Amino acid sequence: MIKKVFKNKKIIEADSSDPSDKREIFNYKVTTIKGDILWVPHDENNTDYQDILKWVAAGNTIEETD
């Protein structure tokens, strides 16, 4: 059961030897009602991600800041 969802975004800066490596990555930090912390990938096949979508459809909001 989801209590809170935070979109965990991060910019991976380019390495000086590989400028093309700069990219943004993200996943979801889910806090459950039991207090567990889950790091959920943005993957439609992942059922925890599917639960996030249902949680949002039920009127909840993914937070941009933790």
Added chain:
Amino acid sequence: MGFIGVQPASIPLTSSDIADGVITKSKIANDAVDNTKLDLTDDYAFSGTITGAGQSLRPNSKPLIINGNMAVAQYGTSDTNYSNASLVVDRIKGIADGLGSSGSVLTGSQSTDAPTGFEKSFKLEVTSAGGLDSADNRFAIETKLEHQDVSKFFDNNAMTLSFYVKSSLADTFAVGISRNNQNTSSGGNLYIANYTISSANTWQQVVINIPTSSTTTGETANATGVSLEWFIDVKSGGSRTGASLGWNDTTTAVQINSAAADNGFFNATNTWFITGVQLEVGTYTSATLPSFQHESFGDNLRRCARYFQQIGDNPAISDSATDGGHRLSNGMRGGSNSTDFNCLLHLIGPMRASPTISTTNVNVRQDGNSKGLVSIDQVRVHGSHIQIECTADSGLSVSNAVQLRFTGGSGNMKLAAEL
């Protein structure tokens, strides 16, 4: 035959002495021909179909149900607050709605109480009696099967579900077989059966014959194709207790037949056990059902690991992280952010989907210094190993190795790709 004078010498009869059709099939006793009268080294032409006990149409040597003997319990052997989405025994999940405010407290555990031929079972126990809150509230135990593993059998065949069950409550219970994302208006997408615990606290085998379902809309390959649910109880008065026995066409995937509703399981400190879950292609009775296909523990664990793996403290794989300092993986600082690093982890085998990760008592170690693990930012799956991008709570040195480390007691990293 009588004779006069010298008894004639015995001459064995040969096939040429007996005219065709003299010895008919009806003149041979039913038990007269057995292996001792057959030349088992010879070749025999056979054009029929082998049917009956011991035969099945499985696609391979593995049972369709994973961990049907409840032997693998990576999540732990007991959960004293067993509720919705709880797992103890691998592949067996609790489905709850409405237990909380009524005060029912449940314990789910792996038990050594099992029928002959099995060592383990899953046990559900009401440790604090309560009840179901209101209409449609329910509790069930569920296992899900991937579409690519099982749906094709339901498309074209009758199926048989068998399991061993025991309960302190001698009453009627329900089983639901739900086909995910199928046509809900024809062909049958939800099969409902009832079974009765005929004698309290006594193991019994339940065999359920499931006719062919003709709905074939289909799901994607690694998504849920079929869900098997053992309903412990459902409260009547809503929309979830009106299904007919047999195949139903319905958009309400979670429902049962009214005869199994309101059995009062949660009103007292009852117990319910299950093991030996078996799903077969074809129609069988308890007498003709193929034997349960016992796998080695290792084979069973590898199949469970497609859905869940726990690295670190995990009795199921004899992995202990109770001594702080054990290393989980090696990695390197990444990019130019001083707190970024990534690590590679080896897995038991490829998982069903990109896994959800959680950690207990894990930190970051570099050059003899400990740092906090702030976040796990991305997972990249590469078959049997994964790359995880992480953030530490303070700067890391360039070019020196970084390690994820268990800090002690029950340290672990969980990777879940459950259905």
